[in-house]
Amino acid sequence: MHTLVDQAQPFLKLDEIDVHYGAVQALFRINLHVEQGEVVSVLGGNASGKSTTIKTVLGLVKPTHGSVTMDGERIDGLSSPDVIERGVASVPEGRRVFPEMSVQENLLMGAYPRRKDKQGIARDLEEVFQTFPRLGERRRQAAGTLSGGEQQMLALGRAWLRRGRLICIDEPSMGLSPRYVDLVYDVLFRWKAAGQTILLVEQNARIALELADRAYVLQHGHIIIQGAAADLAADPAVQKAYLGAA
Template sequence: MAETDPRIVVDAIDVHYGAVQALFGVSLTVGAREVVAVLGGNASGKSTTIKSVLGLVRPSRGTITLDGVPVNGQRPDAIIARGVASVPEGRRVFPEMSVYENLLLGAYPRRHEAREIAGDLERVYEAFPRLKERRSQLAGTMSGGEQQMLALARAWLRRPTLVCIDEPSMGLSPRFVDQVYEVLQGWKAQGITILLVEQNARMALELADRAYVLQHGRVAVSGTASDLASDPQVRKAYLGAA
């Protein structure tokens, strides 16, 4: 699927932060309606990869295309306008705004669709009852897990066809991690394309169709999620297998 119907093609990109090189010739593809995970430890380059796709950092070499259109050098807002939603690392909710106001920001690109947004908000509240209970609460006073649910709901209100998610389980309790991945399984069933950066390799491989493992800014191994989950080296390095 990824080769015949690609949404994202990252081709041999290098990324530098000043004199420090973070990515070395990284290539990956994400097919339509596919979930692709990018795995790796700290400082492996996985967050830099997703930031490159979103236009938050600019590769010094290589190309990135979205639906066949080169997006190198485009501003993040121009990339988001192409039907992309982002769930950033650390949630990045607006702490001094209410849950309801944060959700409306997710729907801002659709602000002329008042009736549709109202219906989508009701569906969000059905899927996330805690957000309905706390819709008037300041987002910054919520727990980390509740903020992650808010970040996911805010992204869904964009009605995206492609979602880029950076470390959705970071800092969450096992209960909230399970809830996050239930949401992502639902998105997968809806046919939403997902590029997922994650340290929790076990959960990511259960969700993903394919995965790439980065080490020191390079793709060390790639393949189907099931193949990587059974690969002895991957299991030892990332899944805690003996």
């Protein structure tokens, strides 16, 4: 007998997740979910566990307890390539471009899982070049010669070419000038308006809360605050700890 419980399940769900690095526990009973078309941000300081959370979703880290489900199916036992095949795109911390490959080759690496859709890839490639004209100008240039901000544009474009059902973004503003932070978030706001589901890890709490629908705050591997992003932005404790309020 089949039940319809999956219809009530969120698109992405982390249920009672523990993660250890050897003897050191990094996450403690994390419960987090993302609905389809929602932007959810995970905030926290250094060593809070926020990057470990996104790595757990991507299959880069294996939980020692709990489960990760996407669209009602367990993914916590899958390898990272298998998670990506299921429709997850990643913008990793530090960009992780292929430095010897050209800008265009890097972008096409993002489209590899949908490589048979040649027309769609060509269309999306031109869309990326229109969104980031600097990448279009440098499409044949080695990615390693780009500035940090340009490499972040490239990492975003590569994720967009994946056309993932979920995009996981780890610290997109790290190390960028204010100008490039604005450019990155201009793109993320456009993705949100297009209905893209996003899980965002970010230290820049102010701008992340402007973008997100909901947010979780991590401290030492524990979720200490969660709720609507607007509510967190107005919370005195969050303002004092993360938004620079006196």
